[in-house]
Amino acid sequence: MPNIAVLTSGGDSPGMNAAVMSVARCANHLDMPLIGIKRGYNGLLGRSGKLEDDFVRLDLDTVLDIADLPGTYLRTARCTEFLDPAVRERAAQRLRDMDVSGLVVIGGNGSFQGAMRLCELGIPCIGIPGTIDNDLAYTEMTLGYDTAVNCCSDVVRAIRATSRSHDRPHVVEVMGRDCGDIALSTAAATGAEIVVVPEVKWSVDEVADKLNFQIKRGNTRATVVIAEGCWASMKPFDVYKFLKPYGKEVYEGEPMTAERLASVLKRKCGMIEVRSTVVGYTQRGASPTARDCIFAFEAGAMAVELLKKGISNQVIGMKNGKTFHMPIEKALAAKHTFNKKLFNTVNGF
Numbered sequence: 272m273p274n275i276a277v278l279t280s281g282g283d284s285p286g287m288n289a290a291v292m293s294v295a296r297c298a299n300h301l302d303m304p305l306i307g308i309k310r311g312y313n314g315l316l317g318r319s320g321k322l323e324d325d326f327v328r329l330d331l332d333t334v335l336d337i338a339d340l341p342g343t344y345l346r347t348a349r350c351t352e353f354l355d356p357a358v359r360e361r362a363a364q365r366l367r368d369m370d371v372s373g374l375v376v377i378g379g380n381g382s383f384q385g386a387m388r389l390c391e392l393g394i395p396c397i398g399i400p401g402t403i404d405n406d407l408a409y410t411e412m413t414l415g416y417d418t419a420v421n422c423c424s425d426v427v428r429a430i431r432a433t434s435r436s437h438d439r440p441h442v443v444e445v446m447g448r449d450c451g452d453i454a455l456s457t458a459a460a461t462g463a464e465i466v467v468v469p470e471v472k473w474s475v476d477e478v479a480d481k482l483n484f485q486i487k488r489g490n491t492r493a494t495v496v497i498a499e500g501c502w503a504s505m506k507p508f509d510v511y512k513f514l515k516p517y518g519k520e521v522y523e524g525e526p527m528t529a530e531r532l533a534s535v536l537k538r539k540c541g542m543i544e545v546r547s548t549v550v551g552y553t554q555r556g557a558s559p560t561a562r563d564c565i566f567a568f569e570a571g572a573m574a575v576e577l578l579k580k581g582i583s584n585q586v587i588g589m590k591n592g593k594t595f596h597m598p599i600e601k602a603l604a605a606k607h608t609f610n611k612k613l614f615n616t617v618n619g620f
């Protein structure tokens with residue numbers, strides 16, 4: 272039987288290992304030898320210079336051991352070189368030389384673009400959405416998103432306990448790149464009073480007004496959940512001009528941050544203290560939830576079945592709770608829809 276191969280690419284996401292395990296299990300059932308490519312497209316290009324560091328045989332025993340671990344056993348990388356057609360042709364030739372008849376790419380937007388280009392070069396590819404950001408519009412869920420939301424919700428719950436104890440508001444920043452889904456879901460899951468996302472224009476004064484509204488109603492420990500990409504949709508605010516007179520260490524032209532927003536809110540809301548926390552990489556390296564693992568399991572099996580049937584140039588997703596597949600190009604053209612109704616419900620207007 273010809274080989275099939277699998278790689279993980281872009282930011283790692285919880286559930287990637289479970290997907291690799293599922294691919295391996297299914298390939299094993301169907302007697303299709305499986306090759307793991309390390310560090311995404313970089314491995315294909317032989318970046319490490321050592322064959323054994325770029326490719327690995329994925330026997331069942333190995334993958335069964337890693338299935339429920341966070342991170343990605345295959346390692347991952349972002350490969351900007353892959354934008355170059357000549358580089359992609361080299362990668363395709365490598366796969367032909369290794370007699371690879373199909374490639375499973377687990378990653379996000381950029382990784383799928385690479386897979387689509389490899390398909391054009393005659394390499395059958397299937398994409399599995401692996402990113403905590405949930406920024407792939409064609410699917411209801413991406414591997415790692417549920418884990419990230421659960422991790423951030425745990426953090427916010429803990430923060431709300433200490434906020435309650437001290438009667439002070441808190442700004443919590445979560446990841447998501449240009450997508451506010453992690454922030455919105457985390458806010459809804461924890462009863463946070465204010466959420467700020469890249470999809471909706473906002474101003475510092477509006478957030479201060481909302482916080483003041485909470486304070487007037489007797490809630491002096493509200494949580495403001497912000498998405499890391501929210502600064503792009505913030506109306507201009509001169510943080511230097513505002514904070515400098517208070518002796519804060521801020522230099523002209525420096526950007527707004529969660530910490531600075533907390534500092535501004537403290538002054539605009541007349542609070543003694545407003546604290547801030549950036550959840551950061553803990554949400555990406557968390558142990559995958561069962562929900563993410565189940566999706567990974569279904570997606571991995573579907574990817575191998577499709578390749579076995581000679582179907583390629585597809586991505587796997589979830590629609591109405593069911594795993595499905597569709598052409599990569601169409602999936603990438605889908606427009607992101609943001610849940611404005613939930614956003615309004617959290618923000619209370």
Ligand code: F6P
Pocket residue numbers: 282402403404446447448499555
């Ligand atoms: O795409 C996943 C993600 O974790 C984003 O939420 C975040 O903006 C980015 O990756 C961070 O990337 P890096 O690992 O390169 O710092």
